[in-house]
Amino acid sequence: MAIGKLYIGRKVRDLRQENRATQAQFAERIGISISYLNQIENNQRPVSAAVLLALAEKFKIDLSELSGGEGDRLISALSEALTDPLFDSYSPSLQELKLVAQNAPGIAHALIAAHQAYRHNSEQLASIDDTLGRGAGLTENTPYEEVRDFFHFVDNYIHELDTMAEKLAEEIGIGDNDPSAVLSAYLERQHGVRIVRNVSDDDIIRSYDHQARVLMLNAYLPAPTRDFQIALQIAQLHAGELVDQIASNAGFRTREAYEVCRIGLHNYFAGALILPYRRFMDTARDVRHDLDLLSARFGASLEQVCHRLSTLQRPGMKGVPIFFARLDRAGNITKRHSAAKLQFARFGAACPLWNAHQAFEMPGRINRQLAETPDGARYLCLSMQVSKGGRGFRQSQQHHALALGCEVSYADNFVYADDMDLGNRAAFDPIGISCRICERTKCASRAMPPLKGRLVIDHEKRAVLPYGLKEN
Structure with a gap:
């Protein structure tokens, strides 16, 4: 490449x-x-x-x-913002975007924030929402979006938390013994917290009584979820001060965003404790990123494993650059991170040709795809369906698709690529990032014209799409 x-x-x-x-x-x-x-x-x-x-x-x-690093993500976000018709008279070259992202990242972030505020306001106006006129809050990022961008632009890696969690994992023997027993024993020995199982039929996963020092866990939780919740409680008690400091230094505009970030940071510590950096990365290399083997080796869920693989960005000790996303059935991306060149769209649904959507059609298996984006970059893409939620006939479950992959130049690190024809360009499916910014002019799966595409209308002919797109 x-x-x-x-x-x-x-x-x-x-x-x-x-x-x-x-x-x-x-x-x-x-x-x-x-x-x-x-x-x-x-x-x-x-x-x-x-x-x-x-x-x-x-x-x-x-x-x-x-x-690599933040530059690629910043260029992607900046490029997507500038495809808006608002900037119809200006189409920056890749070199211009690189110069701004690398020389003046603060200006790039400001432009992205301004564009996001503009979109929020435009969407409210378009829907004639009852909340119009209630103040400037309409144009601001939601707390969730603000925190999402925080993790996105720090490469989804928090060094201080990661190293603290790794040190604790080594001290208490994570990876050498049953994680549930190790975590439970440490929580009681070090923090005086007992674990009690809640057998009621409500949907509470965990509940912590600070005064009684009791952590109540739903008795029907699968083992990986139960272990994660214990690790989360340890995160709050062991790394609470550091979490508060990191969240405070992030400079969020609202208290809500600060609190949402604290949740994310506690979750980050819990994941890093269960899957300690060096041990997990070395094992991933040894088993060639076999997700099932990693899950069994660490007693973790597939989602925990996939998410952790996307955070292996420690300076001087980086893992394979991986992209990771979680989608619901409507195509909404509820988790996203990419250490690879592929960056997910900030607005709109994901490309319908991406195999992430096929996971719901083939539950219980890992689906593989060779894909190529309009810029010529090629990827190995994996997807699978996972389910979570309560157990029992009357308990609802949530189903998600997990998507994981890397640039094809790293595919040899994955067992899933062994029998795939990586050298045959015809074996790669053409995919995009999102229809609203995709450059492909002849895609039958297109949901909408690209924002800056010029339509060609022929009333005498009709193809799969009711319009054509003018070639640049």
Whole structure:
């Protein structure tokens, strides 16, 4: 897969300043001229392969930290915002987007926030909602969306929490013994909290009595869910101060967003405790990301395993760049993260040609797909249906599709790719990100025209779609 020119001036400048070096000192250390370094830092010239290797050798950094990370996600979000008809007279090039994201990320985030506020207001006006005129709150992100973006732009990896959870997992023996027994014993020994099973028929999963130091868990929970809830209680007691500090430093606009973030951070710690970073990543490599084996090895659910794989972004120790999403039957993406080039749309439903939707048709199996996006990037995509909820005839269950994958250049790390024809371009299904921004002009599964697409109407002919799209 071809790698485009890298303009990473801001990252190089930050690296130089972290090492308290002048341009002359830094240039001499990596073997280039001061003028070349100055051009790199001002994004006037791309970084060559030789300079990248010198940076990695001299400063012991992971090349993927320079070339990937937040930049790809920020470019994707910025590009999607600028496809809005509001900006119909302006179509930025990829190079322009890269320069803004890398040189002025604060401006990029501000534009994305402004566009999201504009969309919220437009949607309210379009639906003639009764809440019109109640104030500026209509144009702000919801607390949930604000927290979602927080996790998205920190690469879904919280270093302080992850390392704290890993240290605790090592101390109490997670991975060597039955997780339920280990977690329960630690909770009672260290925090004086007893676990009681609730056999009532209500839908309460967990309930903690702070005064009595009693954690009540639904007796019908599957083992992975029960263990996660115990780990969550440990997170609140063991990492509570750190969670509060991280949530406070995030600068959320409302108390609601702050509290939602605390929930997310507690959940993050719980997942990192049950699936400790190094042990989990090494095992994933050993079993070649066989999801069933990882689930059995750590006593975790498939969703817990998939989610954790998408968080393996520790600097200097990154796992395979993976995208992960959870969808409901209506196609709503209720969880999303991508460490890969593929980025999920912030608005609208996912592409109907993506195999994530097929998971509901074939429960109980892992579905595979080779897919190619309009930019020519190719992916190995996996999907499966999972169910959660109460047990018993009268208890409702929720069904979701999990989607997981990587760029095809990493497919050899997955057991699922062994018998697939990765070298045959014809084996890859054409998919998009979302119909509203997809560039494909001849897709029979298109739900709506692209926002910036120019329609071609022929009243004498009718194809699968009632309109054509003008080729750029």
